[in-house]
Amino acid sequence: MIPLRIHTHHSLLRSAVAVKSLVEKAAEYKLSALAITDYNSMAGFVQLAKACKENNIKPIYGVYLDDPQKPEQYICLLAKNREGYNDICRLITSRKLQTDFSLGASIRGLSSNLFAFSASPEIVESQNNNPFFFVELIDSVYYKKQNKILFDYCEKHQLRYIVSPSVYFLRKDDFILYQVLNAMRIKGTVENLEPEYQHNDLWLKNPSDVEKRWQKITGASENTELIAEQCSVDIELGKYKFPEFQLPDGEDAYSKLYGICSAGLSKRKTIDRQKANERLLYELSVIKDLKFLDYFLVVWDIIESAKKRGMYFIGRGSAANSIVSYAMGLTGVDPLEHDLYFERFLNRGRLSPPDIDIDFSWKERDEIIKYVFKKYGYEKTAMICTTVTFRGRSAFREVAKVYGFSDREISKFSKFIPWTSAANLPEIHNLYPESRNLPFDKEPWKSIVLLASQLGGYPRHLSIHPGGIVIAPDRITNHVALDYAQNKGLGLVVTQTDMYSIEDLGLVKIDLLSQRSLGVLKTTLTMLNEE
Structure with a gap:
């Protein structure tokens, strides 16, 4: 059976x-x-x-x-x-x-x-x-x-x-x-x-x-x-899946990306041309071997769209180690001048895809997300969900609540539970100074924390990733199921699988993040220019 x-x-x-x-x-x-x-x-x-x-x-x-x-x-x-x-x-x-x-x-x-x-x-x-x-x-x-x-x-x-x-x-x-x-x-x-x-x-x-x-x-x-x-299904874990960037007939992805980067480097006046070109050719060879040319072209397309809209943005993280990122205009740091190590961002021995984070103004980020959905197709694009799991305090509060305790009674104890795994609850009075007087060795709290400790890591509900977006080469529902994101009425959809499972499935995400400071900076400069 x-x-x-x-x-x-x-x-x-x-x-x-x-x-x-x-x-x-x-x-x-x-x-x-x-x-x-x-x-x-x-x-x-x-x-x-x-x-x-x-x-x-x-x-x-x-x-x-x-x-x-x-x-x-x-x-x-x-x-x-x-x-x-x-x-x-x-x-x-x-x-x-x-x-x-x-x-x-x-x-x-x-x-x-x-x-x-x-x-x-x-x-x-x-x-x-x-x-x-x-x-x-x-x-x-x-x-x-x-x-x-x-x-x-x-x-x-x-x-x-x-x-x-x-x-x-x-x-x-x-x-x-x-x-x-x-x-x-x-x-x-x-x-x-x-x-x-x-x-x-x-x-x-x-x-x-x-x-x-x-x-x-x-x-x-x-x-x-x-x-x-x-029943026999292979869901092809670890095999990368990304859409081909649409190019005119006769033009290939390598030539397109090389042309973009060469043009970008020519605008950088202080760069060492010979070293920059050598580094560019090396990085492009790695990107080509790992089959991420189309991924970089999509990133370039997103930032070009942002530039045309007059948006403020900046690429951050290990992508700044790449001269390709610098040449595309994704980052503003010359990796040669600062001797930054490209392999920290991408190398032939790396099992995971490149991780590119792009910060936008909190006032403009939703507009660029809508652009991505429209450009690459609502049937192929989705935001990524995040799974909110039980931690120590939330597990304790919710278990105590279903045993009939009021919020006031629960708060007397929960405020002394630090940010920790639910598994630590039975011994929490021995682990943290602020928790030493909690009566978790006496009933009914002993039984409550024992149950709560078993909920560590259990999903509580789904939410939306701060900025992860994924584009599939075909219908995204050939890979994952979708749900609605409760996000400012945009009507965007999220994957039911979180970022870790998305990566295991070979779908490559791009992080389009929201930064309040960029919005403040743009507003400030606009006000100064008006004066």
């Missing part, structure tokens, strides 16, 4: 399962494959791929897709191949971005690149003619009645079915953590949780035990293995 429905902590505040711990447990059970199906999210796909590779387990990429108007209606989708992976990304994006999204309409005529299963009666009925659909029989005592009804329906209509573990926590003892997270999500207390959160057997059980319980239901376990065998 292969578990095909597992919700991880990327189903925000719904599950107590961390991806890495999940795969380690799967290895302990000697599983050959497993799937994650997070709620309307693929944020954990990259973590799953990396962890499964380390443990020689096949990753199966899936999603739990529900209807926003009728959340009890859902379908789980599993990618059979790369096209199925793309389909999942697109469906999640539709679910997140379309205000009139309808699950029933979206899954009508599902792709043959996807396996699907559900226990929702309306969905089961609508998928009767889908040869890749299975009815879900949930391995839980709380679903016995539902399973009997669905099994009889399958027998009557000759439908295939699978046994599903429906995992929300990893071990039996994690049930209380699962309840705590869901109490946070619904802004309630653990004591007053609805019956649906009292199901204490939704943990990852030993597959052999599950098989024994379902051995009389022919095919329930075997069909999970059949599905797992036919």
Whole structure:
């Protein structure tokens, strides 16, 4: 039996399962494959791929897709191949971005690149003619009645079915953590949780035990293995993906970038021409070998657009070590004069892509972001999300809150918790002077901090990266799913994966950052010129 429905902590505040711990447990059970199906999210796909590779387990990429108007209606989708992976990304994006999204309409005529299963009666009925659909029989005592009804329906209509573990926590003892997270999500207390959160057997059980319980239901376990065998997706981690910069016929990226840099250096009056050209040719050879010519041309295009708009900007960080950056006008520091080491920015042995940060005035940055979206295509461009995780103070506050303590009571203690990992909470009185008088060795605080300490690193919610923007060579939903960014009404979209997973996927980001000081400087100079 292969578990095909597992919700991880990327189903925000719904599950107590961390991806890495999940795969380690799967290895302990000697599983050959497993799937994650997070709620309307693929944020954990990259973590799953990396962890499964380390443990020689096949990753199966899936999603739990529900209807926003009728959340009890859902379908789980599993990618059979790369096209199925793309389909999942697109469906999640539709679910997140379309205000009139309808699950029933979206899954009508599902792709043959996807396996699907559900226990929702309306969905089961609508998928009767889908040869890749299975009815879900949930391995839980709380679903016995539902399973009997669905099994009889399958027998009557000759439908295939699978046994599903429906995992929300990893071990039996994690049930209380699962309840705590869901109490946070619904802004309630653990004591007053609805019956649906009292199901204490939704943990990852030993597959052999599950098989024994379902051995009389022919095919329930075997069909999970059949599905797992036919799912094979390579998401090509580490293979860089960047769009080709559009050039006139007959002109190539190397010649274009060389011409830009040569023209730029000719305007620098104090530079040593011979040394500058030698350094330029060397840097361009490295950039070409690493296949980042188009990346630098896109950066050049962005700063040229900013210049035409009269914007103030400056490139910073290790990009200032590059004479290409200097020649393009990205930076104003001569790396030869200051003996700056190019290899700190980019070299043939570096595994990560170049990291270029461009600061704009806080008043103008949004305008340049809109330019990038318009120039390179809304279907190819997105801002990058950042995952806000629980730290010591936030974990303590939120756990205490779901146990019924008021903000006033919580603040008496939380103000003495420094900026630290949640894992430090049980011993915090021994670690920090300001925390030495906290009564965390006495109940109820002892139990609260013990639970809070387990939330360290768990995603709390998604936000937007300060300036990271990514441009894909094709539709960005062929790589990641998207969500809306709550950003000043711009209506921009963000990736569901954070910057680390974006880099693992080979998508190259550019940081377009907002600097208040540049805005103040421009305003000041404008006022002086007016006088």
